[in-house]
Amino acid sequence: MGGIFGLISSTRPVAPIIRAGLERLVHRGIDGTGIVTLDNNEFIVRKDAVRVDQLMDKSSIDDMPGYIGLGHVRSATHGRPVYENTHPFIDCTGNLALVMDGVISNYYELRKELEDTHSFSSRTDAELIVHLIENELNAGKDMIGALQSLQSISGYYTISLINRTEKKIYALSMGNPLIIAINDTEKFISSEEQALPMDQLQLYSLSTGQIAVLGMDELQFVNASNLSKVELKPHKAIITNTELNKGSFRHFMLKEIYDIPESLARAVNALQEEYLNDAWLLISKAHNIMLLGSGTSYHSALIGKYYLSTLARLHSESVPAGEFLYEEINDVEPGTLIIAISQSGESADIIRSIRAAKRRGAVILGIVNRLGSTLMRESNVYLPIGAGPEIAVPATKSFTASLAVLLQMAAMSREELDWARSELKKASEIISTQLNDNVDKIKNIAKDVAGFSDMYVISGGPIGLPLAMEAALKFKEAAQIHSESMSFREFKHGPMTLISGKFPVLAIMPGGEVDEDMGPVLSEVWHRGGYVITISQSNKVRGTSDHLILVKQNVNKLLIPIIYSPVIQLIAYRLGVARDIDVDNPRNLAKVVTA
Template structure:
C-alpha cells in the first residue's frame, strides 16, 4: 500500500502542497518518497529512501518549480526502499514521470518485451514498466495524444493500480487511472487534486469525486474528464461533500485503525494472491530439500506458523516444527545444522527474538528463509530467500490484516510445495486453489453479514471475567490467535487449548456462565468437537461457536453462534474464521472504553529481547 498525490494549480507552487499532502498520506507507506513537478517544459524530480521528514532535510522537497506535480510515499513491494526504487519513475527520455499504488502482476513479461525494444530500466520496481510502456506507445505512434498513450498502456496491465502521470510534452495535464487501488479527485477553488485517500487534500477542499474501477481521468486547468478504460466512453459523476475531520479521514471514517484494518483484509488478501511465482517456487525448492524445517516467530506470527505446520503436513507431507522465537536457541540452538532450514516470520522483519534465533541458526550454517511485510528490514537482508506479504502498513498495534496475509502466503507456499512433491491429487489441488482465490470475497461476506451480530455478542459478554478458546486441528491456531486478540486490546484474561486437552486440566476452571468459544469448521474434527462442546455445556459454560452455514447440529447445543460460508477447506479455514474473533476483541475493547489502537504496555514492533 502506497500513497499517491497530484495537483494542478492556477497559481502558486505545487511542491509545498505535494510535500504536505504526502505527510498526510504517510500512514500508507513511509520507507521512501518523492515528488516530480513540471516547469518550462522540463520535469524536476526529488526522491530518496527514508521517511518524508528525513528526505526533506536532505533535499528540500519544497523548492521544486512549477504549478503541476505528482508525489508518492512508498511501502515497498518490488525492490528495496532505495533512491533508485523510490517514485516517481521516468521513461528513458525523462519526459514522462509516474507514481503508482498497486501491484502489476505481468510486469516481468512487459519489462522483457520493452528491454528487447531497447528500453533501459533504472529500478527494480514493477512501476517503472508503465512509464516505458507509455513512452513506447508515443514512439511507435507519434500522432497519439498523451492521454491516449496512457490509456493504451493501462489496457496492457494486469493487477492493481492507481497511477498519476505527467509529461513534458503536455505539461498542463495529469492523467490518472485505477483498477482496484483507490483514487479520488479533489476539486478546489483554483486547483484540482488526485490522491489515494481523501486526507491528502482535505485541508484544501472537501469536494471530491471517487474514480471507480477501470476508469481514467484527465486533469487540466480547465477541469477534469473521467472515462472508461475499456472503451473511453465518458463518465458523468456528481461531486460529493465530505464532512470528515482530518483524523476521521485518515481512518476513512472508521472509529479506529484496527477496525479499518479488519475491513481492509479482503483487499490485502487479493494482494497476496499477486505474489511473484518465482519466489514461491524458489522458497518451495529450499523447503523440499530440507532435512528439517523450523517455523520461527513470535506472537501473532507464531500462530500463523502453527497453522502453517498443518498446511505443510496435510498438503505437502512435510513435517515442520513451529517454535516460539524466544525459546528457539534454548530448545534447538545446539541441534540446528547445515541440513536445517529456518522459515522465519515477522511482520516488521525486525522482531528482536526472531532475529536472534535466525542469527544463531546462521552461525550453524542453517538455511534462512523469511516472510515479512517490510522490504529492506533486517530479516530480508539476512534471508537466503524472502517473500514480502504485501499487506501495507498496519497502524493498529494488534495484528489483523498482517495475520491473514501471512496465512495466505503460507498456504500458497504449502500448495506450491505439494505440487512439486506430487503428494495430493490434481483435483484436490485445483479445489483448494480455487477456494484460495475466493477468500477475499469470503472474508468480505463474513464482515458484511456477521459484524453486527459480533458487536451484539460483545455487549452481551462484556462483563465476563475470563474466556476460554478451543479448537481442534488447524483451528487450534485460530483459538490461540483469538485469545491473544482479546487479551491484547480488551484486557480480558483468556485461555486457549486444543479442545482435546481441555479435559486434562482446563475443564476444572469451568463454572456456571464461563464463556467458551469453539472454532468449528466442518472438517474431520467436527464430530469430536461436538463432544467437547457437550462436556463444557454439562458444566455450565456459555458456549459461543463459530460454525459453517447450516450446521444445525451445533446450533442446537450452543448459546450463541456466528455463521461463516460453508465449503472452506480445513487448511484455509483459519483465514475466514479468525475475522469474527478479531471483531469480537475489537468490540469488547470498545464496550469497555479502551482504545484498541493503543493497548497498554504493547508496541507494534518488539525490537528488544
C-alpha cells in the same frame, strides 16, 4: 523500545513535523513521548510519560523553535513509565541529546562503572549511552570514533543524537534499522517509512553496524567497524498516504479487519512465481525445516507446519522465536532451512535467531510484510505477505495474509498452486459475507461478554488449536480479557470447574472428527451454565450455543483459519470497544518488539 523520528530543515521549524511523525509511530510506544530541538545553540526539550497526543496541546509543540530536532515514543523496558525515564537524554556537558530504540543487555554493569563520574537522572539504558559517548569525546575521539566504541556494548539497539556544537544528527544501528530520507531542503531519520511525509523523498536503509551523519549540507554513511565510507543505494517510498488513513472507520483495527478480503488478493498477486520457485528450491533441498515466529506469527508457523505436512508431505518443526536459541539452535547445521515469519521483519527474537542459524550454516526463507526490513534483507529468499501497512498493534490482516502465503508455499506443484489460489479467491468472498452478515450478532456477543475479565477458547486438531491460541491472544490484546486457549479434550481435566454463571467460552469447530468429538463437551459446558459462542460449518450445535456463527459454505479444512479468523478478530474488536479499550494501541504493547 520505542520509535525515533527527527530531521534537519533549511526552510522551516521542525517541531510540528516531528510531532506528526511521532503520531504515526504511536503503535511503537505509549509510555512516554519526547521532542528536543536545537535553537540558538540551546536544546529545548518537551517530554512526559504520556502518549504523543497527550504531551501537550499541539500549539505548544508547534511553537518550539529550531531547524534541527529529534523525537521519541517510548515503550518502557528499563525504568518505569515516568517523566524521568522519558527520552531524550542530555549528557553532562549539555552537548548531546540522545534517543534510543532497543535494549542494552549489560546495562547494570556499565552503569556501575559510570555512576561515580556522571550524573544520572533516570533508570534507563538510553541515558547510559549518552554518557558513554560523552566519555569517548572527553578522551579525544571525534563523534564517529565515539560511536564506533559502542560496538562493544551487549545489546540490540539503535540510537540517534544531536551534537549541539556541530549542529548535526548522528545515528548508529546495532540491530534495529533506521530509515534516512532526503529531499532538496530536508533530511529525515525515522524508525519506519510510514512516519515520513510522502513527498518526493529518496530513502536509505541504515543496517546493523552502520553510522549515518546528517548535516545541513552533509549526508554520509560509515561502517562502524572500520570507519570506511558506505555507499547506500537510494530507493523510493513503498507506502502511500491512503494506506495510512483510517478513512471512515473508527479505528485502524476495524479498517484492517475489513481489508482482509483485499489483502488476500494482494497476497496472491504479490507472490510471483519466481519467488515461489526460489522458495520451493530451498524447501526441496532442506533435510531439516523449522518455522519461527513470535506472537501471531508463531501461530502462523504452527498452521504453516500443517500445510507443509498435508500438501508437501514434509516434516517440520514450529518454534517460538524467543525460545529457539535455548534448545533448537543446537539442531541447526548446513542443510537446515529456517522459515522465519514476521509482519514487521524487525522482531528482535526473529533477527537474533536467524543470525545465529546462519552462523551454523542454515539458509533463511523470510515471510515478511514490510519490504526493506531486516528480515527481508538477511533472508536468502523472501516471500512478501503483501498485506499492506498494518497500523493497529493487534495483528489482523497480516495473519490471514501470512497464512495465504504459507498455503501457496506448501503447494509445491502447478496443480496444487492453482487449487490454493482458487480457494483463496473463494475465501475472500466468504469472509466479506461473514463480516457483513454477523455485525449485529457480534455486537450482542460483545455486550454480553464485556463485563467478564476471563474466558476460554477451545478447539482441537492441528488447525483448530493454533487458531484458538490466536483467538485468545486477540482477546488479551484488543479487549484486555484474560483468555486461555486449550484443546477441548483437556477441558474436563480441570478447567471445567470454572464454568458457571455464564462464564464465556468460544468454541472453534474446524470440521471433521474434531467437530463430532467436541459436540458432547459443548453440551456439557452449556448445561453447566457456560455462555457458549460457537463458530462452525454445522447447525448441529445450535441447541447448545448461546450464539452460533455459521459458515454456510463447505470449506476445505486448510482454509478454516483464514476464513474463521476475521470473525474472531471482529469479536475481539467489539469487546475492546465495549470495554473502552484503545484497541489500536493497547497498554504495555508495541507493534514492533525490538528488545
